[in-house]
Structure formats: structure tokens, C-alpha cells
Amino acid sequence: MRSGDDGARRSQASVHRRWRHQRVLRQSSCRDAADGHCLLDMTPYRGIVSYQPSELVVTARAGTPLAELEAALAEHGQMLAFEPPHFGPGATLGGCVAAGLSGPRRMAAGAVRDFVLGARLLDSQGHILAFGGEVMKNVAGYDVSRLQAGAQGIFGALLEVSLKVVPRPAVVESLRLPATQDEALRWFGQWRGRPLPISASCWTADGAADGGGAVVLRLAGAPPAVQAAREVLGGELLDAAQAHDWWESLREQSHAFFDRGMPLWRLAVPPTAPALALGPTLIEWGGGQRWLSGHYDAQAVRAAAAQAGGHATLFRAAGRAAPADGVFHPLSDGVAAITRRLKQELDPAGLFNPGRLVPEL
Template sequence: MCDMTAELSERVRAAADSGSALRIHGGNTKAFLGLAVRGEALSVHDHDGVLHYEPSELVITARAGTPLSEIERLLAAEGQMLAFEPPHFGPTATLGGTLAAGLSGPRRPYAGAARDFMLGCRLLNGRGEDLHFGGEVMKNVAGYDLSRLQIGAFGTLGVILEASLKVLPRPEVEQTLVQERGDREAIELMNTWAGKPLPLSGACYDGDHLYVRLSGAETAVKAAANKLGGEPHARAESFWQRLREQELSFFKHKAPLWRCAVAPASPPLALDDAQLVDWGGGLRWLASRQPAERIRRLAAGAGGHATLYRNGDEDTPRFHPLDPALLALHQRLKQALDPQGILNPGRMYPEF
């Protein structure tokens, strides 16, 4: 274990005093997300170690630089897991980077997103002050829940030092069924099944086949499988892992990759480009060279937003433009936590 809090705090204070930008990173596996930050590197990779884990409490607390794989191995040995199924995108993935990027995998619509499992955190603000928010128990919060605000903030609101997460038991059994379906039919079925008492933990459509994962007690999974039908997937665990890590053939397209979060029941996006549906219809991956404005207009029309994930033009904004009121709120938060604007400036939006 390595406690680098004092050293990191001093680096942030010095940067604030000089007005110098800091580029925060852990294992650098998420560096492709968002725009490049021009600043001095501030690595939390060596600020690692599990601080507290008691399986009976279903809570784990670890430093931000702790490898994600180490946490998952520790939990698996006790029959537990990070229920939001985070992608790694590389062997050096860390807990802090995963939380800062707000990443959740195929289980997200059925178990919850990363922020739903965040109990508390310790962080450095833009003044280098060591702050603690939340704890190791679930509780109601009045005002801003600053620990959960760090999820998906890409380091613009603080340097995550430690995080406490709720974990869940691994399911007794899992089974994945495969069916040949058309795109509209697949989306309709995923939404219909989501409204029924079924042990769903994944639903994906790749353009030809609908994949449905069932997780839970053996009797419940067996009954649901008989009801839904389809062929058992022989390599189900590998499929969901490759989907999570963007290793399926779909993700090998050279065209810009768009992540469109939309209303789950929305019809397929009106484009001829390759699409892959995850999250039971709520997440549409799109490989397209269409203008960003058109893609974002279609995503907004489907009740959501579009993020340019990979392979895009350097001048294209990565994140969906914010309306003025929401932008003003983000700017006030940034000003409160990072008044000198030194923490990952411009990673998400030029305004902060």
C-alpha cells in the first residue's frame, strides 16, 4: 500500500498557486475518452491499496490507484462482484479512473450504474484540500452528493483519492440465450421483458442476434429460460466480456464510434450505418461518418444524447452540448471545487 496524499496535495496546491493545468491519470486506459488535456501529468497510479473489505458488510474501500483487476479478484474469492460490471479497456485500469469516467457495463440497467454503488469518497479539490464525503453506509443526502458527482466528472471536480463502494453477491447461476431477430423486434422484446419479473442481467442486439443473459437462483433462471426461448450460448461469459471491453467485431470499424444513450424503447436510429444495441435498448453504439450535428439531433430526438467515443475528428466536441442552464450549473460546481480551473481543464467541455 502507498499513501501519497501529502505529495499529491502539495502538487495540486503548487499548480493552483501558479495557475498551471494538471492532467490527472491512473492507468491511462481511459485517456482516449474526452479531449486531450494540455498540462502537467498528475499520476495517482501508485496511490493504491485496499483499505477495508469485510465481505459480510458488502462494502469495499480502496485507494484510487488500486488496479480494478485486483479488486475484482478479491471480491470473486468471496463470491462477490462490482455489480455495475465496469469495463477495463486495458490491464492497468484503476478504480479511480473507472469512477472518474463513470463507466458501467452490460449489467447496468438491471443492477445499477457506477454512481448507484458509490457510498463515499476522499478527494483533493483544486486548492489541494483533503476532503471526505459520504461514508461506508447508504444514507439520504441533502443538497449535492459530492461523492457521486465525481462519477463521470473526468477529474474536473477533484482528484479522487479513495472510494467506498457497495458490492453484491455473485449470482448462483447465469445463462445466456440467443435468438435471431430483426432490429425493431429485438428492441421491442428487450423492453417487454424488462417490464416482467425476469432475472435479466444483460440484453444486447448485434444486428442479427438478440442476446439475453439471465442471472440468479437456478430455479428462477431455468424457468425464465423456458419462457423466453432461444439457444443457449456456448461461450456466454466470453461474449459479455468482449462486449464490455469493446472487443467484438462491431468495434473494429474505422469510422467514428458514437455512444448514444437514448430512451430504451426508441426505434433504431434512422441511419444506414452499423449499430449495436446494449442496455436493453438504452445504449446504441453507432459507427458512422455522418456529421456530429445530425447524430446528436437523432439522439436528442430519441430522448437522449450522443458522445463521440473513438476515431473522431480532433475538432469535434466529444460530449453532447449542454443547454445554457445546465452549463451554468456545471460552471458553478467547477468554480466551487476548482476555482483556478487547473484540474483536467477542457477534458469534457471548453468552458470547464
């Protein structure tokens, strides 16, 4: 939140006036950051509002810890289909939706936005807006609740989110198959055309210097389907503990590939795109998500991603300055126009996360 101008101060006062009676922010704090912005801590506003296991729907406040939410779902044999990363014990539902990040299961289940049913949002005038669910208020015809996924909080402060949840699979098994990057991409293409219960896939060089590496697959579903897929795919069956640790290291980026001292690029490209030959790469989502670790020219990486039909994000700068056009791939003209329109409608004061998603907003 921007704290330097009168409009922002008026909006903050409005927020506190409206919420003093509702006791929403009674434990929250607003701190001035080094860059002059006010940091609004939403973590005290937590808890599951409603959960209907039979309807596969849960509504929770933005500050609800992801671990707490996932534990409640697990008690009923359910889960968040998009397998969100936590990146630490402080992960919350609001942060999960605002970041819009999905884990290894995204290739089979869908992204965060695909499971958002509704949301409550605090705008820059202190109004609480409801989208989706029983109350629908669209802006310019857009599904605003789903647009919060990956918006980095630029439209307002998320208060509550309603999500569709799914049953946990009966059986989960993981396989490891030696492969080069080209072989892995070819196999991914072949497997996409077959009814195989693959819930996650990854290729990594595994430290091989000869172009080799390995594909790791996760199968999930009914026992007969998983057993049949194992017979078709072959490979080495990983024991349950080893497989759990592998997929967790991928989701939480604790795998050795994700060297914290190196810049990390995330490239989202069509799964059919060939190897990009940019440098050390880890491939997920059947070829649709590619991680690039190392020091690279931003324009060169983005040009390669665009040529393949995708886009590139500087996921972690590792102490280096962000590119002049921001960490996110520049938006297309059409998407940029829609984003500006929504920002003007929901946050005309420019109070929330200025410059976070788009440098000029």
C-alpha cells in the same frame, strides 16, 4: 492539470507540501504533456483500505487496479454490480469512477454512481475533502461523492472511493435468439414488463446484410428463476465459455463491431425509442444504449439522439477532429449551471482537466 499559470504552480506546491508528510505522492510523477498540461499519475496510490464482506462495502485508493479489486471481491463471492469495462490491464478504480462507464449489467443493476457511497478528493488548494461515509460535506446540497462518477476528474483528483458491492449470482446462462432490430426492440419492451432475471441484453446485426441479426440475453439468479426464464424465452443456450467470451467482447469493445479504425458514437436514449436508422448499430441495455460506428456528421447524430429523448457522445474519434462543441453532448442550461457552480466551489483555479468535460471549464 494545467501547468502554465502561477495559480496552478502554487496549487501544485501546496499539494506536494501537504502530501510530502502523508507520503501519498512519494512515487507519483507529474509530467508535462504535449498540450502543456501536467499529467498527475495516481497509480502508485493504490490498495484496498477496508473491505467488509458482511456489510457489502469496500473502500480502496484511486490507483488500485480494477483487476486486483475484483479478484479480492471474488474471493468472497462478491462483485462490482455495474460490471465496469477495463479497456486494458491498466484500469484503476479512480479511472473507472471518473469515466463513469458501466458494462452490460448496467440495465439490471444500475450505473457506477448508484454504488458510490463516499469519496476522498484532493482539491486545487491541496486540501483533502471527504464526502459520504462517516464524514459528509455537501456542496450546495449535492451528493458530491456520486457526482464524481463520470465527471472526468474536473473537480479534483480522486484519492479514495467507497463502493457498495453485491453477491455473485448462483447461476448465469446466456441465450441467443435470431431477430431483426425492430423485433429486438419490441421484445425488449415486452420483457421489461415481466419479472425475468435478465442481467444483460444486446442486439447486433452479426454481419447480416438483410436486416437480420440476433439478440443475446444473459440470465442471472437462483436456479429455478433462470430455468423458468429459459422456458419462457426460448432460443439457443450458449455454452459457458462462449457466453463468457461474448460478454467480455462487448464490455471491452473487442467485438468486431467496434472497429478501431472507425469513429464510434455512444447514444443514450430511452429504451422505448424506435430504431434510429442512422447506420450500423449495436444495441445494449434493453434499448437504452446504442453504439453507432462510422463517419457521421456530429450535429445530425446529436439531433437524432435529442429527438429520441437522449444524447450522443463521440466515444472514439479514430483520428478525426472532435466536434466544435466537444465530444460530449452539450449540457442543458440547468445542468451546465450546476456544473459551473461545483467547478467554482471545488476547483476555482481551473487546475483539473480544463476543457475535458465541458469546453469552457
